Amino acid sequence: MEITFDLVIIGGGASGIAALTAYSARNPSSRIALVDPEEIGFGRAFGFADPMLLTNTPVGVMSLDVDDPYDFERYLHRRGWNFGPDSFVPRYLVAQYCRERYLRTGTMMRQTGGEVRHVKGRCRRMALANGGSTPVEVHTDEGRVLRARSVVLAMGLSRRHTDVAGSCRGEETAVEPVRTNPGTSTGRVLVLGTKLSAIDAAVTALAAGNDVVMCSPSGLLPAVRTRLSCAPTPPRGHNVVAAPAIPAHTDAAPEPKLAEEVALAEADQAPWQDLVGPFIDELNASARGWSSADVKSFRADHARLLARYVSAMPLHNARILLAAMREGRLEVRRGVPDRLTHSDSHSDVSWDSGLTETYDAVLNATGFLPPTLPTVQPGIGHDDLVFDTEEDGNAAARLDIDLRVWAGDVAWPVWAIGSAAHTRTPIVNYLRTATLQAAEVADSILDRTTERETYVRAAD
Ligand SMILES: Cc1cc2nc3c(=O)[nH]c(=O)nc-3n(C[C@H](O)[C@H](O)[C@H](O)COP(=O)(O)OP(=O)(O)OC[C@H]3O[C@@H](n4cnc5c(N)ncnc54)[C@H](O)[C@@H]3O)c2cc1C
Numbered sequence: 001m002e003i004t005f006d007l008v009i010i011g012g013g014a015s016g017i018a019a020l021t022a023y024s025a026r027n028p029s030s031r032i033a034l035v036d037p038e039e040i041g042f043g044r045a046f047g048f049a050d051p052m053l054l055t056n057t058p059v060g061v062m063s064l065d066v067d068d069p070y071d072f073e074r075y076l077h078r079r080g081w082n083f084g085p086d087s088f089v090p091r092y093l094v095a096q097y098c099r100e101r102y103l104r105t106g107t108m109m110r111q112t113g114g115e116v117r118h119v120k121g122r123c124r125r126m127a128l129a130n131g132g133s134t135p136v137e138v139h140t141d142e143g144r145v146l147r148a149r150s151v152v153l154a155m156g157l158s159r160r161h162t163d164v165a166g167s168c169r170g171e172e173t174a175v176e177p178v179r180t181n182p183g184t185s186t187g188r189v190l191v192l193g194t195k196l197s198a199i200d201a202a203v204t205a206l207a208a209g210n211d212v213v214m215c216s217p218s219g220l221l222p223a224v225r226t227r228l229s230c231a232p233t234p235p236r237g238h239n240v241v242a243a244p245a246i247p248a249h250t251d252a253a254p255e256p257k258l259a260e261e262v263a264l265a266e267a268d269q270a271p272w273q274d275l276v277g278p279f280i281d282e283l284n285a286s287a288r289g290w291s292s293a294d295v296k297s298f299r300a301d302h303a304r305l306l307a308r309y310v311s312a313m314p315l316h317n318a319r320i321l322l323a324a325m326r327e328g329r330l331e332v333r334r335g336v337p338d339r340l341t342h343s344d345s346h347s348d349v350s351w352d353s354g355l356t357e358t359y360d361a362v363l364n365a366t367g368f369l370p371p372t373l374p375t376v377q378p379g380i381g382h383d384d385l386v387f388d389t390e391e392d393g394n395a396a397a398r399l400d401i402d403l404r405v406w407a408g409d410v411a412w413p414v415w416a417i418g419s420a421a422h423t424r425t426p427i428v429n430y431l432r433t434a435t436l437q438a439a440e441v442a443d444s445i446l447d448r449t450t451e452r453e454t455y456v457r458a459a460d
Pocket of ligand 1: 011012013014016035038042044045054055057121123124154155157197387418419428429430431434
């Protein structure tokens with residue numbers, strides 16, 4: 001059965017809700033579908049029930065509505081959560097916020113003759129029909145076909161990043177997913193990775209009573225943050241020039257180094273963090289005209305800097321890690337295993353140094369890859385866009401600088417935001433980026449680009 005919509009949003013995580021919020025505010029009597037196999041609002045980023053897992057960015061930058069930066073903070077206050085703009089909150093509160101904004105938008109739109117519908121399923125294919133007011137056919141894996149005037153891709157991150165696990169030589173490199181609870185009994189857990197996903201894994205494993213080893217090629221933890229603001233912040237009373245903003249002992253062992261960073265953050269002597277929010281916004285805006293190859297090499301060339309400062313860890317998590325290091329329950333190691341061999345009860349891990357160890361669980365927390373844009377498959381229909389295919393010979397669709405999808409010479413009425421826009425956006429793992437893009441794309445769809453900055457078209 002075919003159903004017709006003004007807008008179909010692929011993905012009902014936080015980015016999808018940001019797209020819904022932006023578009024419905026501009027066109028409240030429209031019909032919108034969110035396609036997602038999961039419940040709307042949860043997504044991979046924030047759909048964790050564990051209250052131990054905090055957001056990595058504070059309340060002040062997590063509004064879904066770019067025109068109302070206090071929306072999330074007000075939402076929390078109305079429900080009795082007394083968090084301020086610098087608070088890092090349990091991640092499930094963001095999921096609840098997304099879910100409620102989805103439900104509230106549906107109620108508001110019904111009052112003006114509009115509609116929001118969740119179409120449960122995974123989008124597999126999109127086809128472009130000739131002519132008509134709803135030219136895009138969206139096909140789901142359950143055989144549904146939606147007809148849309150416009151489509152927004154908000155699929156979030158894709159497969160787990162496998163660099164660390166994949167670099168292990170050996171017959172068996174399969175590892176447990178990070179969400180796996182390493183068990184109730186005290187054990188020994190190896191966490192592959194030392195960045196934000198790995199810190200989540202370590203914090204959870206430590207709380208369950210395990211001893212933990214974290215490892216990565218660099219063996220470096222991110223910097224420690226107490227805030228992140230999108231507006232440049234005036235100096236907070238201390239002497240910015242004299243402040244030891246960056247720890248002096250960069251080659252120090254993990255524990256004294258983390259201790260120093262925690263002390264600096266606690267003393268409000270980490271002024272570098274006031275530059276991070278404006279830096280992300282400025283970088284993403286000015287990189288829009290870069291080729292996708294330039295965006296990719298920028299990320300690769302500055303990977304350490306971005307992982308350390310843009311993806312800094314909240315002070316709360318840093319204190320947990322530091323306490324565990326001091327108790328001898330956490331080791332952060334440089335290097336990756338040479339070989340992993342799993343049995344039902346444990347994993348044997350051997351390292352380049354010749355060391356062999358036994359762990360009760362191995363958690364792959366090496367992060368996630370951005371999604372591939374749907375692939376152009378000529379021949380099925382009108383050069384259809386197909387999801388989840390990595391077959392050779394099919395070119396990935398291309399994003400123009402206005403985040404619109406091109407397949408060959410044809411501009412589709414399809415736009416990408418959040419992680420799906422990674423070829424045009426150096427820093428996508430940040431909800432604010434998706435909300436800014438959602439507003440821009442809503443304007444483009446409704447042809448209101450003149451109200452905002454327009455970019456010079458330079459498709460690569
Ligand atoms: C564990 C984790 C923690 C993070 N923490 C923060 C943080 O604290 N602050 C911050 O700013 N950013 C954070 N990020 C970065 C995050 O990626 C962005 O903030 C992003 O905006 C999250 O929302 P999303 O909707 O893009 O992705 P997701 O939450 O991954 O949601 C994507 C949705 O799309 C659906 N989907 C995917 N493919 C299809 C398809 N083909 N058809 C239909 N549906 C599909 C999925 O089922 C999913 O529900 C985090 C990311 C992760 C992975």
